[in-house]
Amino acid sequence: HAIDHLALMREALEEAKQSPPKPSNYCVGALLVDGDNGEVLARGYTLELEGNTHAEQCCLAKFAQAFDVPEERVGEVLPTNTTLYTTMEPCNLRLSGNLPCVDRIIRTKCKDGHSVIRKVYLGVKEPEKFVGENKGRAKLEEHRIECIHVPGLENEILKVATAGHEK
Ligand SMILES: Nc1nc(=O)c(N)c(NC[C@H](O)[C@H](O)[C@H](O)COP(=O)(O)O)[nH]1
Numbered sequence: 069h070a071i072d073h074l075a076l077m078r079e080a081l082e083e084a085k086q087s088p089p090k091p092s093n094y095c096v097g098a099l100l101v102d103g104d105n106g107e108v109l110a111r112g113y114t115l116e117l118e119g120n121t122h123a124e125q126c127c128l129a130k131f132a133q134a135f136d137v138p139e140e141r142v143g144e145v146l147p148t149n150t151t152l153y154t155t156m157e158p159c160n161l162r163l164s165g166n167l168p169c170v171d172r173i174i175r176t177k178c179k180d181g182h183s184v185i186r187k188v189y190l191g192v193k194e195p196e197k198f199v200g201e202n203k204g205r206a207k208l209e210e211h212r213i214e215c216i217h218v219p220g221l222e223n224e225i226l227k228v229a230t231a232g233h234e235k
């Protein structure tokens with residue numbers, strides 16, 4: 069059966085709606101999904117976990133916690149065909165200086181060297197408000213991680229993402 073990418077992106081948007089709005093970031097939601105059968109492995113939203121955390125980062129950290137490994141080793145416990153759905157493309161630079169999610173995705177290496185996250189479905193590109201043009205998609209593609217835009221939810225995603233920004 070075909071995996072319904074729009075339905076999964078809607079679920080990621082439901083996560084984003086739980087994020088506490090801030091003027092200095094975006095409210096984003098993400099899911100980790102088994103690429104073979106569409107099973108949702110983890111859900112996350114910006115600031116869900118303590119600290120200045122991103123939605124994608126929360127998914128990775130929560131899945132790692134469930135297997136009692138640190139986030140940087142989550143590649144060892146994720147299915148070797150994992151898909152990430154995120155309402156906004158993964159960050160490639162963070163004003164806080166924290167490790168960008170593109171790097172967290174790429175390092176999900178399994179034994180034979182490729183990242184177990186093979187595809188990233190995104191709802192919107194990152195607006196250029198904080199860090200200029202986000203060049204993360206090119207970096208992901210260099211690491212053979214396919215980035216696919218899921219059209220249709222852009223307006224709602226951006227409304228949620230910028231809820232904490234002054235009007
Ligand atoms: N894909 C994505 N998921 C998130 O959960 C999130 N908050 C952003 N936001 C990107 C934006 O560029 C950064 O939020 C700012 O650069 C500030 O950096 P911090 O978030 O404080 O590290 N992007």
Ligand SMILES: [Zn+2]
Binds near residue numbers: 122124125158168170
């Ligand atoms: Zn990020």
